[in-house]
Amino acid sequence: MSDLEPVPASFCPFLRFCICSDLHIKEAGDDHTQRLRQLMETTYALAQAHPAYKNVDAFLFAGDLTNTGTPAQFHAFWDTVQSALQPETKVLACVPRYHDNWEFGKGGEKTGLRHFREITGLSTDTHLTLGGLHFIAVSTSEKDCYYDRKQKRWLKKALKEAAKDNPAAPVFVMQHEHVRNTVYGSTSFDGWGLTHFTKILAKYPNVVHFSGHSHYPLNDPRSIFQGDFTAIGTGALSYAEFTVGGDRTVHPPQCETISQGWIIEVDKENTVVLRGYDFLSGDSLCSYVLRFPADKTAFPFTPARQKARSAPPEFPADAALQLEDNADAYRVTCPSAESGDGFPVFLYRAEALDASGKVLENAYTLHEYWFTHEKPFYTIDLPKRQNTRAVTVRAENAYGMASTPITKEVPSDV
Numbered sequence: 001m002s003d004l005e006p007v008p009a010s011f012c013p014f015l016r017f018c019i020c021s022d023l024h025i026k027e028a029g030d031d032h033t034q035r036l037r038q039l040m041e042t043t044y045a046l047a048q049a050h051p052a053y054k055n056v057d058a059f060l061f062a063g064d065l066t067n068t069g070t071p072a073q074f075h076a077f078w079d080t081v082q083s084a085l086q087p088e089t090k091v092l093a094c095v096p097r098y099h100d101n102w103e104f105g106k107g108g109e110k111t112g113l114r115h116f117r118e119i120t121g122l123s124t125d126t127h128l129t130l131g132g133l134h135f136i137a138v139s140t141s142e143k144d145c146y147y148d149r150k151q152k153r154w155l156k157k158a159l160k161e162a163a164k165d166n167p168a169a170p171v172f173v174m175q176h177e178h179v180r181n182t183v184y185g186s187t188s189f190d191g192w193g194l195t196h197f198t199k200i201l202a203k204y205p206n207v208v209h210f211s212g213h214s215h216y217p218l219n220d221p222r223s224i225f226q227g228d229f230t231a232i233g234t235g236a237l238s239y240a241e242f243t244v245g246g247d248r249t250v251h252p253p254q255c256e257t258i259s260q261g262w263i264i265e266v267d268k269e270n271t272v273v274l275r276g277y278d279f280l281s282g283d284s285l286c287s288y289v290l291r292f293p294a295d296k297t298a299f300p301f302t303p304a305r306q307k308a309r310s311a312p313p314e315f316p317a318d319a320a321l322q323l324e325d326n327a328d329a330y331r332v333t334c335p336s337a338e339s340g341d342g343f344p345v346f347l348y349r350a351e352a353l354d355a356s357g358k359v360l361e362n363a364y365t366l367h368e369y370w371f372t373h374e375k376p377f378y379t380i381d382l383p384k385r386q387n388t389r390a391v392t393v394r395a396e397n398a399y400g401m402a403s404t405p406i407t408k409e410v411p412s413d414v
Helices: 031-048 071-084 113-120 149-165 303-308
Strands: 015-020 058-061 090-093 126-130 133-137 171-174 207-211 224-226 230-233 242-244 247-250 260-266 271-278 283-291 322-326 329-335 345-353 359-366 377-383 390-397 406-409
Touching (some): 015 031, 031 071, 031 260, 058 133, 071 113, 126 149, 329 390
Parallel strands (some): 015 058, 133 171, 207 230
Antiparallel strands (some): 015 260, 126 133, 224 230, 271 283, 322 329, 329 377, 390 406
8 A cells, every 4th residue: 555654664663462363273283273373483483583673572362262162172272372482472362252152151161261261371351561561451251241340440440551651652452352333344234343342442542452253354454443543353363254245244265264463563662563464374464554642633544544545456458258158157257456556356246237238147256365375367156147248347445446347248149
């Protein structure tokens, strides 16, 4: 994104941490524990490659560490962490209502909170300082597995202490669920956002709030949000999910080929650099620079400013469609499009048109932007309709901005 601030050449961190969520560990040695270990090893390796600051000060885990919250799964999580953890690195985690407390109220294990505390020795609600910066993590409550008044009072107190202690610095807050109507996946339609802490956080523009739960990719530009505070979606280590228009909980092919998390660095001037990684490849997916103390009037990552800097994707100049007639559907193949603004291409939308240009059918496929790979073509199965005379495909970005279409005529006898 060429008009966004690049990482300053003089930037030198004094603190570094990694945050991820939605590990969904099922058993010792499974693919999810392997991804966790790979994340930790990659983070340490990247830190060691830095010319000046080589520490990893903390790993933060934003919930759904396990798939059903059993003691065996928490052991698998903690044993994996301990096998890779180096002495200078702290661990901070939160435990949500969902997978980590899967049996709550079901007559089986009442809560995963106790398992987590006993196995890891960590607290479920945590407020600590690292390098003079405040980190706050909130887990679900013991009573109903949501968030209660006591926790709200605790969070208010923690935020007041942080603001008083260092009013110019960022305050890092971690919760499993998105705050409603912030990052991609947080609307009431998406179903992954809660309002428990909205009013509390709104008073603190220096808050950087991390959340998972939705599994929506962190390198989607909608996964960073600024309004009253900054909200960041953490992606997932396990699988990707999407909302596309009126379709929610969309799970495309290759959605399990994901292992995302953030490596975050802070310098002495309170500049924060966020780098989103695909830990399967070790490649950086995106980066952002945040400045503190925060000025809400100048936030660069409001939805309006993100959309204003957006531009449509572009197909290659010689792009052409391939069309295969498969009885009930046209199999439409288009070349991969290029971003027009640094944001990922989001999807390809195919339409069947009649002779007047009226849309008879449409279908889409997602661009596989949640991990790094080269894919030269994308295929869409478009339902056939009588009187179809042309098929078009447009590439769209996350804000619905569409490329110039590629069109292929359909013979009248097809």
